[in-house]
Amino acid sequence: MGEWKEVRLSEVTSILGDGIHGTPVYSEQGDYYFINGNNLCEGRIVLKPDTKRVSEEEYHKHKKELNSRTLLFSINGTVGNVAKYNGEPCILGKSACYFNVINTVDKDFIYYVISSPSFVKSMSNLANGTTIKNVSLKQMRDKTFLLPSFETQRSIASILSSLDSKIENNRKICANLEAQAQALFKHWFIDFAPFKDGKFVESELGMIPEGWRVGAAMDFFNINIGKTPPRQEPIWFSKNQNDVKWISISDLGKSGIFIMDSSEKLTKEAIKKHHIIVVPKNTILLSFKLTIGRVAICNSEMTTNEAIARFYLNDKSEMEYLYMYLKNYKYELLGSTSSIAIAVNSKIIKKMCILKPPFEVIKKFHSVVNPLFERIRANIEENDRLSTLRDTLLPKLMSGEIKV
Numbered sequence: 001m002g003e004w005k006e007v008r009l010s011e012v013t014s015i016l017g018d019g020i021h022g023t024p025v026y027s028e029q030g031d032y033y034f035i036n037g038n039n040l041c042e043g044r045i046v047l048k049p050d051t052k053r054v055s056e057e058e059y060h061k062h063k064k065e066l067n068s069r070t071l072l073f074s075i076n077g078t079v080g081n082v083a084k085y086n087g088e089p090c091i092l093g094k095s096a097c098y099f100n101v102i103n104t105v106d107k108d109f110i111y112y113v114i115s116s117p118s119f120v121k122s123m124s125n126l127a128n129g130t131t132i133k134n135v136s137l138k139q140m141r142d143k144t145f146l147l148p149s150f151e152t153q154r155s156i157a158s159i160l161s162s163l164d165s166k167i168e169n170n171r172k173i174c175a176n177l178e179a180q181a182q183a184l185f186k187h188w189f190i191d192f193a194p195f196k197d198g199k200f201v202e203s204e205l206g207m208i209p210e211g212w213r214v215g216a217a218m219d220f221f222n223i224n225i226g227k228t229p230p231r232q233e234p235i236w237f238s239k240n241q242n243d244v245k246w247i248s249i250s251d252l253g254k255s256g257i258f259i260m261d262s263s264e265k266l267t268k269e270a271i272k273k274h275h276i277i278v279v280p281k282n283t284i285l286l287s288f289k290l291t292i293g294r295v296a297i298c299n300s301e302m303t304t305n306e307a308i309a310r311f312y313l314n315d316k317s318e319m320e321y322l323y324m325y326l327k328n329y330k331y332e333l334l335g336s337t338s339s340i341a342i343a344v345n346s347k348i349i350k351k352m353c354i355l356k357p358p359f360e361v362i363k364k365f366h367s368v369v370n371p372l373f374e375r376i377r378a379n380i381e382e383n384d385r386l387s388t389l390r391d392t393l394l395p396k397l398m399s400g401e402i403k404v
Contacts, residue, residue: 004148004400009099010141012110016099018075018137019092020062026052032059033088037074037095040081041254043111043164045072045088048253050291054091062091069100069107073114075135079127080120084111097140106150108157113145116398117391148400155404156397163390170379170386174256177372184369185324189355205355212357218350221322222312224277225346226304229270236270243267244278245302249287252294252308257323258377259285259296260384266303277310278303284311284322288349292334295326299377309349315359317366320373325354 010016024034030053033039039046054062070085076095084107085098092098101107113119123143127133147153187193192200192209199210208214217223226247229236237246243265251262271278278301287294289307297319304310311326313319334344334352357365396402 003152004146006144007147008141009143009145012102012105012147013099014069014102015065016097016137016141017064018094018097019064021094024052024054024058024062024091027055027058028053030054030058031056031089033090034093035088035090035096036093037076037078037081038253040072040074040083040096042167043083043115045083045085045090047088059089059091064092064098065100066090066098067100069103070098071101071107071111071114073097073099073123073140075123075127075137075140077132079124079133079135082111082115097135097137099140104150105147106153106157108161109153112157112160112394113398116394118395118398119143119145146398146400152404159397159404160390160394163386163393167383167386167390170383171256174376174379177376178257181320181324181369181372182327184365185321185328188361188365189321189325189357190328203355204353208355209357212355212361214353214355216351217311217354220354220356221314223350224310224312226306226308226310227274227276228305229266229274229276236267236274238265238267240265240267244271244276245300247285247296247302247304247308249289249291249294249305249307252285252287252296253291255294255296256376256380257297257373258299258380259302260299260380262302271303276303279310279312282313282316282319284313284319284326285309286311286326286349288344288346292344293326293329293331295323297323299380309346317359317363320366320369321357321362 019035026034032054033047034052034054035045039048039051066085068085072083072085072092074081074095075097101110123135123139124133126139127135148156195209200207201210203212203214205214244267245262246264246266247259247262248264251259266276270276279298281298281300283298285296285298285304286309287307288309311322313322329352331344334348393402397404
C-alpha cells in the first residue's frame with residue numbers, strides 16, 4: 001500500500017472510553033442532556049424532545065473529557081452510529097463510546113474511517129449478545145485500519161467534508177423553511193388570525209371559525225396500518241434498493257419532512273404473499289406505538305410496519321395542512337401520559353379529534369406553504385444524491401483505490 005500503514009485505533013487516540021453504566025438522576029429543568037448511541041445521527045449529536053436532561057451537579061459527577069478532537073461511536077444496541085462532538089452540554093450513557101484523536105492525525109479522516117461501511121460492519125460482526133449487541137472498549141481499541149500520510153488524510157477528508165458541508169447547509173435551509181411553515185400554520189390554524197373578523201362557534205376543540213368541522217380522523221381521511229411479515233422467515237426482508245421501502249419508527253426518527261428511504265426493504269414476494277399494502281407518494285405517516293407522534297411524508301411509493309398509521313390524502317392540497325396538524329397534535333390527549341405508549345392503538349388513532357377547515361381554506365394555505373415544502377423536498381432529494389456519492393467515494397478513498 002506504499003505510504004499507507006496499518007494502525008490500531010488506540011494508536012491514534014489519547015483516550016477511549018464510554019459513558020456511565022447506570023441511570024443518572026434526571027431533571028426536567030436540567031441544562032445538560034443524557035446522550036446515548038441513538039442520539040448519534042449523520043455525524044451529529046441529535047437532541048430530541050424526549051432526550052433526558054440532568055442537573056449541573058449530575059453533569060459534573062459524570063462528565064467525560066470531551067473536546068474539539070472528540071468523536072463518538074455507538075457500541076451497544078445499534079452499533080455504528082457516529083458523531084463529532086461540537087460542545088453539546090451532555091453526559092454519555094454506556095452505548096456511546098468516545099475517543100479523542102491525537103493532534104498528529106487528521107480528526108476528520110478518522111471520522112470517515114469509523115463511518116465507513118467496512119468499519120461498521122466489522123465492529124457489528126465482533127459484537128457480543130443475541131438480543132442486544134455490544135462491542136467492548138477493548139475491541140474498539142484493538143480495531144485496525146489503514147492510515148496514509150497526514151497530507152493524504154487531509155486531502156481525503158477535504159473531499160468528503162465538502163459533500164457533508166453541502167448536505168449540512170441544505171439541512172439548515174430545510175429547518176429554516178420548516179420553521180417558516182410552522183409559523184404560518186400557527187398563524188392560520190392555532191391563532192386563527194386571518195379569520196378573526198368572522199363568526200366563531202363552540203366545538204370539542206374550543207372556539208373555531210363558523211363552517212369548520214371537528215370529527216374523528218377516519219371521518220376525513222382513509223387511514224390504514226402497516227404490517228410486518230414473520231420475522232422468523234428472513235426471506236421476506238432485504239437490503240436491495242430495488243425492493244419495497246419498509247418504514248420503521250427508527251427510519252421516521254432519522255427523516256425530515258419527506259422520508260426518502262428505509263433501513264430495511266421487503267421483497268416483492270413478501271408484499272404479494274402477506275397482502276401488504278403499498279401506499280402512494282405524499283401519504284402522511286404517523287408513528288403511534290412506543291414512540292408516538294413522529295410524522296413524515298412519503299417521497300415515493302413505500303410501505304411501513306404495524307407501528308405506523310398511513311393517512312391518505314383526498315387531494316394533494318391537503319398535504320401541508322395534515323402534516324403540520326399531526327406535527328402539532330397534543331398526543332397526550334389520547335391517553336394517560338404514563339402509559340400512553342402502551343395504551344394508544346390503531347382504533348384510537350382513527351378516532352383522534354381533527355379540525356377540518358373548509359377546502360377553500362386548505363387550498364389557500366397550500367398555495368402559500370407548498371413552495372416552502374417543495375424547496376424542502378428538492379433539498380432532501382439533493383442530499384440523498386450527495387449522500388450516495390459520498391458513500392460511493394468513501395470506501396474507495398479510504399482503501400487507497402482512488403488516489404488523491
